[in-house]
Amino acid sequence: MEPARGGMPCGADWQSQLNRAVIVLYADCEVYYDGRASSRANRAWRLIIIKPDGSLLIHTSEGYQPLNWQPPGSRVTILQSQQGGLELVAIRRRPREMVRIRIYEVEWACWGGLPSEGRFELRGTHDDLKLYIANNIGKYLPGGRVIGIEYEVPGFGIADIIATTPPDGAKWVIEVKRQCADLQAISQLKRYTEALKAKGLLVAPCFTSGARELARKYGFKLVEEAPPPS
Amino acid sequence: MEPARGGMPCGADWQSQLNRAVIVLYADCEVYYDGRASSRANRAWRLIIIKPDGSLLIHTSEGYQPLNWQPPGSRVTILQSQQGGLELVAIRRRPREMVRIRIYEVEWACWGGLPSEGRFELRGTHDDLKLYIANNIGKYLPGGRVIGIEYEVPGFGIADIIATTPPDGAKWVIEVKRQCADLQAISQLKRYTEALKAKGLLVAPCFTSGARELARKYGFKLVEEAPPPS
DNA sequence: TCCTGGATTTCGACG
DNA sequence: CGTCGAAGTCCAGGA
Structure with a gap:
C-alpha cells in the first residue's frame, strides 16, 4: 500500500x-x-x-x-x-x-474546503423546450397564438402553454415533456383540457405505446420534438 | 495540516x-x-x-x-x-x-474495497401501506372485499387496489400514497375510475388543498392514513 | 426490451 | 410555508 x-x-x-x-x-x-x-x-x-x-x-x-x-x-x-x-x-x-x-x-x-464553486450551466431542460415551442408555436399549431405560459388553471394546476388557433379561436392546452411522454403526461393534460374545455397537444421527443393509445382516446394531438440544440 | x-x-x-x-x-x-x-x-x-x-x-x-x-x-x-x-x-x-x-x-x-455490503432493511414504504390497507379493507370500505392488488387496467395503467362493497357489489379503485396526495394523485385515480366505471378512494397521510378540492369535484372518498408502525 | 409508477425522492418557483 | 411540477431524475417489477 x-x-x-x-x-x-x-x-x-x-x-x-x-x-x-x-x-x-x-x-x-x-x-x-x-x-x-x-x-x-x-x-x-x-x-x-x-x-x-x-x-x-x-x-x-x-x-x-x-x-x-x-x-x-x-x-x-x-x-x-x-x-x-x-x-x-x-x-x-x-x-x-x-x-x-x-x-x-x-x-x-x-x-x-472546496473553496470555489465554479459556474455551472445546464441546457436542454424542460424550460428550454417549452420556450422554444412557445416561440415557434406556428410550427405546432398553424396560425396559433400563445395566450399564456405557465398558465394557472385554478384548482387544476399549471398548464405549460395556452394558445388559440384560427379560424374559430379554438383554445389549446400544450403540455411539454423533455423525455418520453407516458400515461401520467396524458392524465395531466386531460386535467387541464377538461377544466378549460380546450383541445390538447402533447409535445415530447417520444411517446410510450400506452400514452399514444390513451391520447387517441382523449383526442389529443401528439407531436414529436426533442429539446432544441443549444 | x-x-x-x-x-x-x-x-x-x-x-x-x-x-x-x-x-x-x-x-x-x-x-x-x-x-x-x-x-x-x-x-x-x-x-x-x-x-x-x-x-x-x-x-x-x-x-x-x-x-x-x-x-x-x-x-x-x-x-x-x-x-x-x-x-x-x-x-x-x-x-x-x-x-x-x-x-x-x-x-x-x-x-x-468496501468488501462486505451488509444487510439493508427499509420499512414504511408504499408497499407496506398498500398491503396494510388490503389486509384491513373493512376499515376503509365497510364490508369491502379486495378483488386485486397491482391490478392492471389495460391501456390505463396499474391500480393499487381494486375492491367491491356490499350491498350492490360496487366497484372501487383504491389509490395509496405514502406521502401527501396532490393533484397528480387525483388525476391518476381519475384515470382508473373512468376506465373501470368505478368509485374512487384515495388513502394518504395528508392531502394538499388542491387535491381535496379536486377530489370533491370528482366524487372521490379520501381517508387519512399514515404508513403502519413496524 | 419497454412500460408503469414509486421514491425517506430532491429541487426550484411561485403565490 | 404550502402547492405544483420537473429531473440528465434513478430504480424495481412485470409483461
Whole structure:
C-alpha cells in the first residue's frame, strides 16, 4: 500500500472540520434511519460524506443513490461514547428525521474546503423546450397564438402553454415533456383540457405505446420534438 | 495540516484501483456532460467518486444531489494527456451520454474495497401501506372485499387496489400514497375510475388543498392514513 | 426490451 | 410555508 503524500488533509483530526469542510470517511459502521420511513443497515464498510451545509451521504460500492442520507440543512453532530466508539447523528426538522451512524472503525478520513464553486450551466431542460415551442408555436399549431405560459388553471394546476388557433379561436392546452411522454403526461393534460374545455397537444421527443393509445382516446394531438440544440 | 496516517490507502496510485475499489478524488477540475441534456462546469475543486460498478458522482460542497454523474454500468476510463493533464471519461449507452472531467490537480485520492455490503432493511414504504390497507379493507370500505392488488387496467395503467362493497357489489379503485396526495394523485385515480366505471378512494397521510378540492369535484372518498408502525 | 409508477425522492418557483 | 411540477431524475417489477 503506497504511503500517503505529505501535507494531505487526511488523518484523525477530521472531526475539527465539521461544518467547515467536506469530510469523507471510509468507515465500518451501522446505520439507522427513522423518519418518513425507517431503515437499518448492518455493520459494513461504507463511504460517509458530510458537507458543511448539513448534507449527509452514505454510499456503498454500488449505485448512484446513497444507502442513507440527509438533505442540506440537517444538524450533524459527533457523539463520543466511553469505549472510544463514535456516533454520527444527523437530524432534520420538517419532516422530523434522523440518521444515526454507529462507527466501529475509520480506515481513513479526508476533507477539503472546496473553496470555489465554479459556474455551472445546464441546457436542454424542460424550460428550454417549452420556450422554444412557445416561440415557434406556428410550427405546432398553424396560425396559433400563445395566450399564456405557465398558465394557472385554478384548482387544476399549471398548464405549460395556452394558445388559440384560427379560424374559430379554438383554445389549446400544450403540455411539454423533455423525455418520453407516458400515461401520467396524458392524465395531466386531460386535467387541464377538461377544466378549460380546450383541445390538447402533447409535445415530447417520444411517446410510450400506452400514452399514444390513451391520447387517441382523449383526442389529443401528439407531436414529436426533442429539446432544441443549444 | 495533520500528516496522513501510515498505511492509509491514499496516494498517487489511485488509478490502479479503477474498477476494483471505490475511489474518491479531491480535485480541481472542469466537467462536461452531453447526452439527454448538456452541461458545463467551470474549473473548481470538487469531490469525485468512482465506483467499481461504473457509477460516477461529482459532488460540490453543497446539496444532496451530485453536480454531474453517471449511473451504474457506465464505462469509466482515464486518459493521460501529454502535459501530465488527466481526463476522466464516463460513457453510458442507452441513452448515449458522456461525462468528461478535465482534472488539473488532485489534492488527495483515497480508495476502499468496501468488501462486505451488509444487510439493508427499509420499512414504511408504499408497499407496506398498500398491503396494510388490503389486509384491513373493512376499515376503509365497510364490508369491502379486495378483488386485486397491482391490478392492471389495460391501456390505463396499474391500480393499487381494486375492491367491491356490499350491498350492490360496487366497484372501487383504491389509490395509496405514502406521502401527501396532490393533484397528480387525483388525476391518476381519475384515470382508473373512468376506465373501470368505478368509485374512487384515495388513502394518504395528508392531502394538499388542491387535491381535496379536486377530489370533491370528482366524487372521490379520501381517508387519512399514515404508513403502519413496524 | 419497454412500460408503469414509486421514491425517506430532491429541487426550484411561485403565490 | 404550502402547492405544483420537473429531473440528465434513478430504480424495481412485470409483461
